[in-house]
């Protein structure tokens with residue numbers, strides 16, 4: 001696939017199953033530019049050695065037994081890396097999003113996830129709706145929000161690809177323990193069984209570099225450890241119909257890409273205006 005030609009087949013699948021995969025959106029040289037940006041960010045985060053914040057930009061470090069200090073995720077690095085900034089407002093993403101959430105779109109997630117070989121770095125099964133807080137800032141979440149993930153490395157079960165439960169978006173918001181953040185949990189099929197869901201119905205989103213996965217705010221998903229010999233890097237961008245959200249950075253206004261510039265907007269970091277950093281965070 002090239003240019004902004006996206007076939008539209010993903011729309012029916014997203015509506016029916018709560019997820020979809022669009023293949024070959026970004027070309028190898030574009031993925032290489034994303035990977036190089038990831039590498040620079042990774043080196044910067046490890047050099048700092050501790051979690052670090054500058055306004056919405058956040059490097060979350062974690063200690064893992066046997067693996068030492070890891071960059072677990074980084075948020076809003078599009079502010080630091082021009083190639084990542086261009087991707088977040090690429091017209092091919094608009095072509096994927098517009099049939100689902102319109103052409104006036106804000107962005108509320110800009111995040112890279114990195115699982116080096118041999119690390120756990122898992123995400124327990126969850127619904128993204130749980131993190132969309134404060135709830136009054138996000139109206140009509142179920143029909144206004146799409147999470148996307150671009151494969152930078154091949155994604156397989158062995159290196160910790162996303163696993164989704166098809167059709168689970170129709171279950172609405174499920175009871176999860178708010179004290180168990182998904183990034184602190186292992187991907188455990190018992191969690192599905194407890195919700196009355198057959199664990200065998202879960203599907204691994206196998207992706208090649210440049211493919212995009214998208215999922216609904218109520219789709220149950222998680223991801224397991226990286227038991228392979230390759231990295232698993234994933235570039236996540238979450239979007240919302242602008243009229244239904246008080247938070248976020250503009251991504252597209254009337255279908256026109258909006259660069260990140262000027263002041264950071266309030267998204268998830270509630271102390272943006274009172275404790276902007278830059279600072280290490282414990």
Ligand SMILES: O=C(O)CCC(=O)C(=O)O
Nearest residue numbers: 113123128162223234236
């Ligand atoms: O990177 C992953 O595997 C987890 C992604 C995820 O669960 C999310 O973005 O909600």
